Amino acid sequence: MHALVRRPSPRLADGLVTHIERSPVDIDLAHQQWEAYVAAMGAAGWIIHEVDQADDCPDSVFVEDTMVVFADLAVISRPGALERRPEIGAAEDAVRARGYRIAHIEAPGTLDGGDVLKHENTVWVGEGGRTNADGIAQLRALLAPLGAEVVAVPVSKVLHLKSAVTALPDGTVIGHEPLVDDPSMWGARFLPVPEESGSHVVVLDDDTLLMAASAPLSRAMFEERGYVVMAVDISEFEKLEGCVTCLSVRLRAAQG
Numbered sequence: 001m002h003a004l005v006r007r008p009s010p011r012l013a014d015g016l017v018t019h020i021e022r023s024p025v026d027i028d029l030a031h032q033q034w035e036a037y038v039a040a041m042g043a044a045g046w047i048i049h050e051v052d053q054a055d056d057c058p059d060s061v062f063v064e065d066t067m068v069v070f071a072d073l074a075v076i077s078r079p080g081a082l083e084r085r086p087e088i089g090a091a092e093d094a095v096r097a098r099g100y101r102i103a104h105i106e107a108p109g110t111l112d113g114g115d116v117l118k119h120e121n122t123v124w125v126g127e128g129g130r131t132n133a134d135g136i137a138q139l140r141a142l143l144a145p146l147g148a149e150v151v152a153v154p155v156s157k158v159l160h161l162k163s164a165v166t167a168l169p170d171g172t173v174i175g176h177e178p179l180v181d182d183p184s185m186w187g188a189r190f191l192p193v194p195e196e197s198g199s200h201v202v203v204l205d206d207d208t209l210l211m212a213a214s215a216p217l218s219r220a221m222f223e224e225r226g227y228v229v230m231a232v233d234i235s236e237f238e239k240l241e242g243c244v245t246c247l248s249v250r251l252r253a254a255q256g
């Protein structure tokens with residue numbers, strides 16, 4: 001189990017905010033929180049690889065947005081925000097070095113990795129502020145030969161699809177209903193959670209979840225279902241609309 005992460009830029013505080021009010025970021029605290037996040041993944045058995053730091057890219061710590069990994073293929077994204085396009089080069093180098101085949105989303109397509117939720121062979125992709133229909137069509141064509149079914153999902157209330165919903169290891173899709181455009185598209189597998197950040201889990205293994213400390217009620221729900229939950233404080237990244245998923249790319253086949 002290998003994962004990519006990217007150390008925060010010194011300009012982190014200048015990161016983009018779209019759906020929330022800007023509030024001041026404590027850069028020292030952000031570094032501490034990032035170290036704790038990486039340590040938590042390491043403690044769960046993940047081998048961590050750092051993408052080269054990008055000092056001039058405030059949002060580069062949100063490395064999930066730079067690619068979509070499925071089976072042996074890494075699809076390098078074309079970020080919907082122009083400011084984030086310079087992030088992808090070093091991320092591509094890092095995933096290529098791990099032995100992945102590489103493909104790219106090309107203009108006029110846009111796609112952010114944070115809009116892509118995978119569970120087994122289903123790949124839901126949020127169409128909204130960052131990812132467009134052309135980007136989704138390109139991803140569908142790239143992943144179809146690998147057996148993936150790409151399903152487009154509307155996203156209008158939050159930044160990315162995975163700001164609204166993620167999936168538990170058993171395929172239950174979790175989301176905070178006021179922020180999910182259409183919970184009915186997941187039918188009975190949709191489970192409402194009481195907190196916005198309770199919608200965001202990183203699946204560390206079949207039994208273990210990593211989530212934000214800011215969602216204790218949702219955490220209790222997952223523990224009730226038998227999951228072991230590791231919680232980390234990511235307050236400084238939440239101020240920039242980041243969540244636990246966006247701070248890493250897990251390199252393994254078709255999960256999460």
Ligand SMILES: NC(=O)NCCC[C@H](N)C(=O)O
Pocket residue numbers: 015016017018059062064065081084113114115159160162163240241242243245246
């Ligand atoms: N996958 C994610 O949830 N990424 C968070 C990106 C936050 C960053 N401030 C942005 O607006 O692009």
